[in-house]
Amino acid sequence: MTSAADIRSELAALEPRLRRFALRISGCIDEAEDIVQAAYEKALSRLDHFVPGTRIDSWMYRIVETVRIDRLRRRRRTAWARQDVDIAAVGYDQRIHEVTEARLDLEIVCRMIDEVLAPDQREVLRLACFDELSYRECADRLGVPVGTIMSRLSRARLKLARAMEAARSMKAAEPGGE
Numbered sequence: 001m002t003s004a005a006d007i008r009s010e011l012a013a014l015e016p017r018l019r020r021f022a023l024r025i026s027g028c029i030d031e032a033e034d035i036v037q038a039a040y041e042k043a044l045s046r047l048d049h050f051v052p053g054t055r056i057d058s059w060m061y062r063i064v065e066t067v068r069i070d071r072l073r074r075r076r077r078t079a080w081a082r083q084d085v086d087i088a089a090v091g092y093d094q095r096i097h098e099v100t101e102a103r104l105d106l107e108i109v110c111r112m113i114d115e116v117l118a119p120d121q122r123e124v125l126r127l128a129c130f131d132e133l134s135y136r137e138c139a140d141r142l143g144v145p146v147g148t149i150m151s152r153l154s155r156a157r158l159k160l161a162r163a164m165e166a167a168r169s170m171k172a173a174e175p176g177g178e
Contacts, residue, residue, distance in 0.1 A: 039064045116163045121156035
C-alpha cells in the first residue's frame, strides 16, 4: 500500500515536469508558478482522492489543467464585473445597449434551459457551466460515470444551440426583426 509520504515524494519529483507543462499552457512564467503552487495545494489537501495504483502524474496534470481553467474563468468573471463599473462611469450608450442585449440573451438562454432540456441534462449543464464543476466533480455529485456527464453535457449544449438558432430565426422573421 502506498503511504502518504510515498505519494508526497512522488509529487515532489514531478515538480519540474509540472512547471514545464504549466508554462506551456499558460505562456507566462509567473502564471505557471502560481498554477503549480495552487495545484500542489489542491492535491495535498485532497490526497484521499488519489487512487493508489493509478498514475500520479496523470492525476497531477489534470489538477494543473483544472487550476488553469478555474483561473481563466475567475478572470473572465472579474473582467465582466469591471466592465459594468466602467460602463456606469463612462456612460457609453452603445456599450450599455450591448450589455443590456447580452443580459436579455442570458435570460432567454436560462428560460430555454428550463423549457428545452431534459432534467438530467439541465442538472449537468448547471453544475458544469454555472457552478463551474469539473466533469469528475459533476460525476461524483450525481453518482454517474464521467462519460455519462460528458455525453449529457454534449447533448444539452447541442439541443440548446439548436433551440437558440430557432429562436433567432423566428425573431428575424418577425416584422421589425433583425
